[in-house]
Amino acid sequence: MTHYVSVVIPCYNAANTIGECLSSLEAQTYPREFYEIIVADNGSTDGCLDLIRQKFPQVRIVQAVQKGSGYARNAGIEAAEGQLIASIDADCVADSKWIATLVEAIERVSDEVAAIGGMIEPYSYKTTIEHFEDFWIKQENLRQGKGLVRYAETPNAIFRIGPLRVMGGFDGTMGFDDADLGIRLQKAGFRIEFAPGAIVKHRNPSTWHELFRHRRKYGAFNFKLAQKYPELLGDVTDPRTARRVQLETIRRVCGGIVIKFPLALLTKWDKPSRLWPLADAVAALANYLGYRDAYVAFQRSSHH
Structure with a gap:
């Protein structure tokens, strides 16, 4: 059985990066008829929505009334038709096997696993600041078991829609919405795992x-x-x-x-x-x- 996947991307004034992100998602090895791409916009004013409509007509755009990435993700999840929600950010680029690898990973585990985080690698090493690994978003808590909280960082993750809805989605007030969701999922008895083969490149601070x-x-x-x-x-x-x-x-x-x-x-x-x-x-x-x-x-x- 091939699962239908909804890829949800929160977006705010991402004209400089959203095109490369969407191009990588349109080039997935996973069958295109089995996934949708939803951009959840937070009130962008830089023309990125026009870019999406012109160059990526298959992409669905939904509007998030409340500001913040957590609220935008919730708006995307609410509109989603898939039983699996793949999460990526507008400044990321996905490996061509990203969706397929995440789906394979979640198919291999029990329903107790509500989420799986994938490997997050740096997009660039061009500047001095980009060389400092301590400042990267890199799924460290899943890769190395570091930290008090186990969670899937949302630049690269897949969630089962059922547990997400049981939890009420993301708490948009938190900022670290993914960490908060991880705590709530684990308190409810769910598990969160890691899929190192599902790779996304993420833009870290460069200045x-x-x-x-x-x-x-x-x-x-x-x-x-x-x-x-x-x-x-x-x-x-x-x-x-x-x-x-x-x-x-x-x-x-x-x-x-x-x-x-x-x-x-x-x-x-x-x-x-x-x-x-x-x-x-x-x-x-x-x-x-x-x-x-x-x-x-x-x-x-x-x-x-």
Whole structure:
């Protein structure tokens, strides 16, 4: 039996990348009559929807009223006709066997497996920032069993529609919607597995500005996730936790800039290696600022 698959792509002003993503999806080895492609748009204004309509007329476009990738994915899932939901981002490029490999992987396991994450590789290594593996989205929790939470990162995943609907889809308020869904799936008794042969190339931060912006956003997302699951991730709303985070950030930033970075410049390492202490300090500072943004917002809301 060949499963019908719905590929769902959240999209917001992705004119520069969505064409390559959709081209890779149209070139799949999986029979085209057995999958649909749904772009769930979040109010794009850069002409990407016109591009899709002109160059990819088979692609369905749905509108997500609420802003955020989680809400967009939910809009796509709601419109989906498939029993399997394949998830990819608008800035990703899928290997030609991506859908086929994910379907084969989920067919081999029991219904207790609600989701499978695939291999996420870097799209490019052109810039210094792109060389820093610590900043890649790479399905690390599934590949290496790292972290307290097991989940399928949504740039490359496949979900059974039943468990997704039982869970109510993604929580669009979280930011880390995929991690939140993974926690809820596991609490409900489902399992999440890994398919290394299902490959997607993902664009990671390529400039210092992008690195700072991404890490600040992730700092706020981490706060929200821990706030929802303090039993797993600790009580981030406790002032003592906030103080510890602040002190750890000071130690990491000062140590990186004052000690490690000057020492690295004296070595014969390649450029990315010499700049790593500086990049780590930038990421630490941005992560703290994101945490602080969320913490201040929490304090204000708790006083009302």
